[in-house]
Amino acid sequence: MSAALQLERSAAFLGVERSLTGRRWRTRDADLALVEAFRRRFSLPEIAARLLAARGVALEGAETFLEPTLKALFPDPSSFADMDEAARVIEDAIVSGRSCAVLADYDVDGGSSGAQLVRYFRARGRELKIYVPDRMKEGYGPSVVAFERLKAEGVELVITVDCGAAAEGPLNAAADLGLDVVVLDHHLMQHEPPKARAVVNPNRMDCRSGQGHLTAAGVVLVTLAAVNREARRRGSIGSNNLPDLIQMLDLAAIGTVCDVAPLTGFNRAIVSQGLKILRNGKNIGLAALAENAGRKGQATVYDFGFILGPRINAGGRVGDASLATRLLSTEDIDEARELAATLEALNQERRAREAEMLAEAETAALAEAEQRAVVIVGSHRWHPGVIGIAAGRLKDRLMKPTIVLGGVSEREPAKGSGRSTPGVNLGAAVAAAKEAGLLINGGGHAAAAGLTVEWERVEELKDFLSERLAPELNAAAGEARALSIDAAGAVGAIDLGLIEALDRIGPYGQGHPEPVFALPDVRVSFAKLVKEEHVRFTLEDARGARIGGIAFRAMKSPLGEALMKRDATYHAAVRVKRNEWNDTVRAEVEIVDLAASAG
Incomplete structure (x- = not known):
């Protein structure tokens, strides 16, 4: 990026004390000596080095941050309370052929967690029943009714994922029924673990793993590594050809992103490596979902969070709660396409209901916020x-x-x-x-x-x-x-070279947000409404340089109103995006905020 993109320091950046969205703009400070050290040691473009320094990445941890590997960051499974026992119970069930079921939450984290287990059991020659509670009829997590149904079907071991850590009553009932239960969860725990063969949760009070930031999908990944280790220790049949957990990283990654876990430490390795697995298209469920959504090109965290995630969630929100786990675990292309089409339709229904609800809720919410x-x-x-x-x-x-x-x-x-x-x-x-x-x-x-x-x-x-x-x-x-504004500069500095520089320090997400750049004194030279709620626009600076972009769900907000008026000069806060369309790749921006400019 050109030298024109420099951080400016002031009480309020560009004098913006209150933007159109009511925010005060500020800059991230960066130690210039550290910026230079990053630039030299890792051959980083200056803007990438500056971003690392401003986001608190230490020089000694930068190599792992830039190249997050499972080898360097995978935690010792035995550091999790109850993990060794969970691995023994699951391996016993696989070896003996006990009838097992996974009871999963109905969101993306639950679905991706359950799918990992289904795929693992299948690779070991066993089938795992799928049970996902109906949101409307059963509510969240395990229930006495769920355990009774599974027991009646002959199930002997239930593995709960993304739920169960607080289900004391249902788990007591399961014990009375003679059901073994292993809980794999990540939700906050403030009491002793409920009755179960094992309760693996990095957020239980006596867990010393230091991995409380993991989602259930991450906990399941570590659990499967523990099961593999237990199988090798025993010399179980097939222990010389155990499932390759690397191939499940796309599932662990989508659960991590969609549950808004911080992309630091082990989570960063899961998502970074999981994106590589997603791009090879081997998970036919995710591939079918992306195809249905019309998504092409290089997969990013955005695809996990805003394209694939909402569609996977749609089944649990307004349809069949088991669709997510079934789609993510299937190896039948025809089934994958059918499930993806169903989820696409349910997502459209979900969006319609959401829009109706929001319209009704906004007035009441504004009144509540004042009180x-x-x-x-x-x-x-x-x-x-x-x-x-x-x-x-x-x-x-x-x-x-x-x-x-x-x-x-x-x-x-x-x-x-x-x-x-x-x-x-x-x-x-x-x-x-x-x-x-x-x-x-x-x-x-x-x-x-x-x-x-x-x-x-x-x-x-x-x-x-x-x-x-x-x-x-x-x-x-x-x-x-x-x-927080990461840098400021001219419209002409936004190009594919900048995107490549930013890619060097990705992926971005919770805990490491996408950089936000300020474009001072720009005017809206073009704007149009897209799909009733988005605004596509062109920004132009004083030199005549232009950049296209989009403001999502902006039409009923001050941002959308300002863009559509095209009657003033603004300071624009934007994220830089890669737009791939019809074999053409170009840089564009997404509006984050606007502030009135005196220019």
């Missing part, structure tokens, strides 16, 4: 399958932790899904609300939580969570409303 630290809105008419997406959209707009409640009817308890802002631990607060007796069920992690609550207790819940989280929200308010 409380936590926004809670709901209706028994809102489908529980799309409340999580709505919560995320509202959280981004309101800059406050947001919970959206839905349900089947007025007579049934509300199902809630929440999303939080940086620095505010919503999962811990929801767990505290359950401990206080306000919830039927509830839990999660810092950024997201789920709950079940009686409608008549919602007002109490609002007061409880707002009082508990107000101090955290106030302390983190500056962080939540600030937009």
Whole structure:
């Protein structure tokens, strides 16, 4: 990138104290000596070296950061509490041929976790039954009914994935039924593990693995490595030709990205290497899904999070909850295409329901945001399958932790899904609300939580969570409303060379966000509405240089209104993207924010 792209330091970058989205712009500081050290040691372009330095990457850890390998970052499975026992139980079942089932959550993390196990068992010559609770009828996680059904089908061992760590009652019932259970989970735990043969969770209080950032998909990957190790130790039949776990990294990666885990440490290796596996197209389910979505070209984290992930989730949200695990584990091309087509149709239905709900929820949410630290809105008419997406959209707009409640009817308890802002631990607060007796069920992690609550207790819940989280929200308010700018420069500096430089320090995601660049004093020379909610545009600077781009879901926001007016000069905050279309590759931008300019 040209020398024109330099970080500028000021109290508010470019004087932007309040942008069109209400944010204050700031820059990331970078130690110039460290920038030079990165540039020389790793032959990095200056902009890539500057980004590394500004994001807190240390020189001694840079090599692993730039080339995250499983060899360097894979944790010792035995460092996880109960892992060795889990491996023994699973290997015993495979060797003896016991009837086994995986009970998976209905989201991407659950589906990708379950699919890893199904593929592993199949490669070892065993079939693994798939059981995914129906979101509407059964709710989240294992239940007594689920275990009774599996027992009636002759199942002897149940492996729960992305759920189970807090299911004390159902797991006690499973023990009474004579069912063995192994729990593979990652959700926050504040009590002793429930009764099971093994409970593997890096977030249980006595786990010393230091891997609390893993998703369930990551935990399953480590568990399968432990099972492979146990099989070799025993000399089990086929132990000289065990499944290659590298080929499952695309599944572990999509679960990691879609559950918004930080892309640091082992997670970074999973996603970096998983993208390589995704690109070879061997998982026919993911390939069919991408084809249906019209996605071509080099796969990125964006594909995991915004193209494939929502479609995989659609089954659990508004359709058959088992579709995700079935699609990701199938080796039948015809079945893969059929499942992908079904999920594509369900995703369209999900989007329609989401749009309807958002339109209804926004007014109520705005009123709540003025009164409380936590926004809670709901209706028994809102489908529980799309409340999580709505919560995320509202959280981004309101800059406050947001919970959206839905349900089947007025007579049934509300199902809630929440999303939080940086620095505010919503999962811990929801767990505290359950401990206080306000919830039927509830839990999660810092950024997201789920709950079940009686409608008549919602007002109490609002007061409880707002009082508990107000101090955290106030302390983190500056962080939540600030937009960090990585660099600033001219429109003409945005090209494929810049993209290649940025690729050197990817992948990007939670904990290592995509760089944001400022383009000062640009005007909108072209804008049009795309698919009713997106805006495609062209920005032009004072020198006449132009760059095309898009603003997603912007039409009903201040950003969309400003772009469509084309009557002012702005400072634009953008992410740089590679656009591949009809065998042509070019650079473009995605709008993050706009601020009025005096230029």
